[in-house]
Amino acid sequence: MYRFLRPLLFRLGPERAHAVTLRAAEMLQGAAHSFVESRYKFEDERLKQRLWGHTFPNPVGLAAGADKNARAVPFWEALGFGFVEVGSVSARPAEGNPRPRAFRLPEDQALINRLGLNNDGAEAVADRLSQNRSAYSRPLGINLAKTHDPDIMGDAALEDFRTSFQALVSEADYVTLNVSCPNTPDGGTFEDPEALDRLLRMVAEEQKVPGLAVPVLVKLSPPTSDQVLFDTRLEEILAVAEARDVDGFIATNTTSDRQGLGTPPDRLGEIGEGGLSGPPLEARSTRLVRYLYQATAGDIPIIGVGGIRDADSAYAKIRAGASLVQLYTALVYEGPALVRRIKQGLVQRLSEDGYASVGGAVGADV
Numbered sequence: 001m002y003r004f005l006r007p008l009l010f011r012l013g014p015e016r017a018h019a020v021t022l023r024a025a026e027m028l029q030g031a032a033h034s035f036v037e038s039r040y041k042f043e044d045e046r047l048k049q050r051l052w053g054h055t056f057p058n059p060v061g062l063a064a065g066a067d068k069n070a071r072a073v074p075f076w077e078a079l080g081f082g083f084v085e086v087g088s089v090s091a092r093p094a095e096g097n098p099r100p101r102a103f104r105l106p107e108d109q110a111l112i113n114r115l116g117l118n119n120d121g122a123e124a125v126a127d128r129l130s131q132n133r134s135a136y137s138r139p140l141g142i143n144l145a146k147t148h149d150p151d152i153m154g155d156a157a158l159e160d161f162r163t164s165f166q167a168l169v170s171e172a173d174y175v176t177l178n179v180s181c182p183n184t185p186d187g188g189t190f191e192d193p194e195a196l197d198r199l200l201r202m203v204a205e206e207q208k209v210p211g212l213a214v215p216v217l218v219k220l221s222p223p224t225s226d227q228v229l230f231d232t233r234l235e236e237i238l239a240v241a242e243a244r245d246v247d248g249f250i251a252t253n254t255t256s257d258r259q260g261l262g263t264p265p266d267r268l269g270e271i272g273e274g275g276l277s278g279p280p281l282e283a284r285s286t287r288l289v290r291y292l293y294q295a296t297a298g299d300i301p302i303i304g305v306g307g308i309r310d311a312d313s314a315y316a317k318i319r320a321g322a323s324l325v326q327l328y329t330a331l332v333y334e335g336p337a338l339v340r341r342i343k344q345g346l347v348q349r350l351s352e353d354g355y356a357s358v359g360g361a362v363g364a365d366v
């Protein structure tokens with residue numbers, strides 16, 4: 001069906017198409033929920049894992065950015081995602097950057113966006129989630145970012161994170177600290193090792209309150225190229241994360257880099273700045289997954305994200321060390337049946353390679 005829908009959606013600008021899709025998702029998750037669920041259903045015991053005290057029915061999740069304001073969590077579950085990450089949410093509501101700010105690159109099956117952390121704010125998203133809690137059952141991640149406002153810096157930035165953490169923690173099965181947004185001048189503030197240390201100490205403090213302990217993951221930027229991975233900064237970040245007992249990593253966010261694209265340079269010039277997602281990001285995000293898995297001896301679970309568009313790209317991330325994977329851009333190009341196709345393909349690959357379950361394949365290439 002997406003064969004017919006896609007050309008219609010692609011006639012709209014990417015942000016408009018996304019708004020229409022989200023609106024449809026909201027409508028479908030009510031009356032048509034069981035229809036959607038039965039249409040896209042595929043379950044297999046071999047895809048199940050337990051992580052951070054939660055059961056993930058399959059390792060394929062929806063990445064942050066697709067449902068920033070948690071409007072359609074039951075719909076994403078009905079499509080077959082094993083978990084959903086909403087956000088980024090910030091303490092205060094934010095409009096983001098001026099439009100246009102999202103662009104398709106069909107030649108590369110990629111997207112560029114500079115939305116700039118537009119969202120309804122922590123309180124509104126917390127209200128929406130608490131009202132809908134009974135309508136979904138799979139693990140829910142909430143991705144937090146600093147409010148898009150360059151005046152919020154230093155201690156104020158830390159307090160901004162504290163506010164959103166306090167507002168949302170009770171709704172989350174895990175919390176992601178998005179310290180790697182390339183779309184605001186200050187979005188990467190906390191990827192600085194010292195600042196990250198302060199942020200993680202603040203989060204640890206908050207978790208001492210009974211009932212507010214939650215797994216905390218850090219979402220990182222991709223390496224700056226496919227070939228070169230490491231700067232000493234990454235090692236410092238890792239040392240801080242390990243010292244502060246981070247529960248997991250998400251690798252990776254989008255990239256500002258434009259190497260190796262099929263999209264003509266003049267088109268890239270017209271588009272301007274923004275985070276690139278989709279297949280051009282795949283190799284470098286997998287590379288970071290592998291590095292993190294090696295560096296932590298597989299002790300800290302990793303969510304691999306970047307360019308996943310079929311079972312092979314998902315399986316490559318898993319074999320590089322990802323316990324779970326996420327996707328967003330491929331959903332735009334491939335449509336909703338993609339999730340089921342990836343799960344079916346993963347089961348086939350696990351059985352060809354002789355793994356009893358997906359957990360056995362995690363890090364197999366490392």
Ligand SMILES: Cc1cc2nc3c(=O)[nH]c(=O)nc-3n(C[C@H](O)[C@H](O)[C@H](O)COP(=O)(O)O)c2cc1C
Nearest residue numbers: 063064065088113252253277278306307327328329
């Ligand atoms: C339009 C768009 C908006 C995004 N917004 C966020 C966001 O708010 N927070 C975040 O952590 N990542 C955000 N991302 C990044 C994705 O979560 C993901 O890390 C990245 O797109 C790579 O995955 P993909 O190649 O499957 O899209 C966004 C991505 C896109 C395409």
